[in-house]
Amino acid sequence: MFDSAFFDAGLDREGSDCIKWDTCRREHGKDVLPMWVADMDFKSPPAVTEALRRRAEHATYGYTEVTAKDNEALAGFWERRHGMRPDAEWMVMIPCVVTGMKIAITAFTQPGDGVILQSPVYGPFGEAIDVTGRKRMDAPLVRDDKGHYQMDLAAVEEACKKGAKLMLLCSPHNPVGRCWTKEELEALLAVLERYHVFLVSDEIHADFVYAPHTFTPILSLTHKNVLSLCAASKTFNLAGLQQSSFLCPDEGAREKLRKTLDANGVISGNIFALAATRAAYNEGDAWLDGLLTYLVGNVRELERVVAENLPRAVLSPMEATYLGWLDLRAYGFTTQEMMVRCEKAGVAFTGGTFFSETLGDGFLRINIGCPRRYIAEGVKRLKEALEA
Ligand SMILES: Cc1ncc(COP(=O)(O)O)c(C=O)c1O
Incomplete structure (x- = not known):
């Protein structure tokens, strides 16, 4: 079909x-x-449209809870597609991935702190650093004449030495099209660990990887000082519904995220977004x-x-x-x-x-x-x- x-x-x-x-x-x-x-x-998948139709036909749209079904749908999808099953406890729902970046920066750093990014990268990475009053510390990607890009770990380390507190990683990378290998990610983590720098890995493009390349979830490598931002929005064309999630294994870090969401008035759990996302993950x-x-x-x-x-x-x-x-x-x-x-x-x-x-x-x-x-x-x- x-x-x-x-x-x-x-x-x-x-x-x-x-x-x-x-x-x-x-x-x-x-x-x-x-x-x-x-x-x-x-x-989008017909199952998504059908789920939305069913929800609409119920004809009442009151306050709605996020349930174990929502967490299970996300966990099952990641397990099937990426060989890693996120724990339900790790999940903190957010409307958008870019919102998540701003919340993570606010939760884990102070105004004026340095945040690493790797240019060229999706514009809102830099904007998230600016709007939260943090300082961009660029460790630009290195390009060869065939247009293949690699990380510059020496530049990342330099930024760490200068006091960077957090790094925004785009994995896979928009716009340069790289799917970072396990080895590349491990090498990056080794540098960040030495300086206790928190890693926010934007994995919104995780489902668009072409053989022979395979996506390595950052949480398959470590659970320390790290979170993943994930969503069904890019994969199934649901961006207008605004539903994404943090995957954050550390309980203390999760608590900080929740408090920061609360303090900034960010709430999630849109009735249609939940129904559509569940259908996409379960039946897409x-x-x-x-x-x-x-x-x-x-x-x-x-x-x-x-x-x-x-x-x-x-x-x-x-x-x-x-x-x-x-x-x-x-x-x-x-x-x-x-x-x-x-x-x-x-x-x-x-x-x-x-x-x-x-x-x-x-x-x-x-x-x-x-x-x-x-x-x-x-x-x-x-x-x-x-x-x-
Ligand atoms: C790497 C990356 N992160 C985040 C987004 C936007 O996500 P959201 O609409 O959930 O903020 C995009 C959209 O193109 C993207 O390419």
């Missing part, structure tokens, strides 16, 4: 107030092809398997059309995520200039400077969580933009 025809069909999202299409077309033109914000143009495997097969085809298609149309571009190897990281510096434009040209050519990407003002300039991120036919069209428009 979840074959390429299902995903090829996509769906018309216009008029649903979605940011990807509606906001984009309002701001950048009615024919713009949106290949930017990280959600997908596919129908076949859909997700079909999606992953389809996305592998999309990755190959992106590689093909980039090689054919943009011979001077470098696409970072896509080990994970449905987000391609394109180095277009050989074409001689800043990201800002490319964005203006792309708008004229009728296509929207996320500018590389969203991920780093300096290391992302001359880059674009392309979202291929869409019917395959959009990819050739998007890259054709990009070529026109660069050649105009």
Whole structure:
């Protein structure tokens, strides 16, 4: 059922107030092809829609408890998909992963403390550090000329020596597409442990990893000074429902998270979000398997059309995520200039400077969580933009 025809069909999202299409077309033109914000143009699993329908048909929506069923759904999914069963006790629900980052920073550090990040990285990492009044300590990733990125552990250690208190890790990594290996994560943990630096691992892209790569949950390696941020939102396209979770094995750390959530007025447990997330985790495997097969085809298609149309571009190897990281510096434009040209050519990407003002300039991120036919069209428009 979840074959390429299902995903090829996509769906018309216009008029649903979605940011990807509606906001984009309002701001950048009615024919713009949106290949930017990280959600997908596919129908979510039918089991999710059915669960929402059933909940709505109950026709009353009073205060609702988070129950063992919710925890069990998450635990069972992680056990099946990632070989690690999170304990129900570790789970602290939050609306969004980015909210979780801000709460963790607030709970475990003081204003003015240093927080490590690895640029180029999803923009809200840095914003979470700024908005909480902490100090960004960048340990930029190191890129080779094929677009493959690695961690700079010497730079991480340097930041630790200078007093960093916490690190935000993106695992797998948006936008550079790395799926960190067990060995890389162990080496990182060894450095952080020496300096007692707390690790917040954003694992929202954990389910989008392509063979032969495999995702290593940070909690399969240690339970000390660490938490994972996880969600069904990216995996099953449920971001508008706003439901995520901390997985935090340490009871003392969990207590700090709960207090900080409370002090900041953050509550979770939206009736529809809970129903949808449970259905996705319990009944979404076949859909997700079909999606992953389809996305592998999309990755190959992106590689093909980039090689054919943009011979001077470098696409970072896509080990994970449905987000391609394109180095277009050989074409001689800043990201800002490319964005203006792309708008004229009728296509929207996320500018590389969203991920780093300096290391992302001359880059674009392309979202291929869409019917395959959009990819050739998007890259054709990009070529026109660069050649105009
Ligand atoms: C790495 C990463 N973390 C977090 C988010 C956003 O998550 P949320 O909407 O739950 O805050 C995204 C969305 O693209 C992401 O790529």
